[in-house]
Amino acid sequence: MELKDALWRCARATTIKEFETRMQELKDLNIKAWEYLADINPAQWSKSHFSSRTLCDCLANNLSEPFNSMILEARDKPILAMLEWIRVRLMTKLYKKMKHIEKYTRNVCPNIQDKLEKLKHESIPFCATPLDRFMYEVDNGHERHVVDLTRRTCSCRIWDLIRLPCKHGISAIVKNLKKVEDYVHPCYLREAYVKTYKEII
Structure with a gap:
């Protein structure tokens, strides 16, 4: 097992017992990586310690990446022109989403x-x-x-x-x-x- 896979298995664990098992596997694989992660509060990076109020299945900052790639074209503009470009792009995107869901007939997204x-x-x-x-x-x-x-x-x-x-x-x-x-x-x-x-x- 690769170190990266072992890390993600710890992060994706949903119960304390599973988290402890995955951390032991990581420790057996790489003691330095285990020591590094053991110093970080698991509530910040493992589902096993997440609050049940989150309603989210996301473990990374992927939400910001599509936005950053979308505004790439606007980054070179002066600040007001950049903000106006972003406003128009978001306005258009929201309108398309609204029109799309109007046509959708099922109850669950x-x-x-x-x-x-x-x-x-x-x-x-x-x-x-x-x-x-x-x-x-x-x-x-x-x-x-x-x-x-x-x-x-x-x-x-x-x-x-x-x-x-x-x-x-x-x-x-x-x-x-x-x-x-x-x-x-x-x-x-x-x-x-x-x-x-x-x-x-």
Whole structure:
């Protein structure tokens, strides 16, 4: 395993136990890298320590990169001309997004719907066993998790972190004869997308 892969496995860990296992793997691979990361608060870089209020699956600053590449053409302009160029570009982009979502007919936003379809496929090998009406133990022979449909949580913490049902949660939802899309956080719905792009510049 490469050092970079080991680092990302630590960062992507969603539970404390998984984080500790991944950190041990990193320590076995490169003690200096482990010492460096052990000095940094994991709440700043590992999902295992993130708050469940974040509603974000992002681990990097990729949001700023597309903006920086978009304004490349404007950087050489005088400040007022540059700001006007950015304003017009953003105005146009927001309008296009608004028009696009007006044509979209499904309830869950397109990218999130695509993610859900992939997760539905990944949930197939899992078997959900009811503990009570809304709690399930989900197992595939290699991993086991507890899903609470009332609280919309899973012991893997992925559902808790991004508020999108994980593959274990989807297995429990399907077993409970419910619609997966009904368990998606409101921030991922078409209505929220429309509100985001309704303002004009």
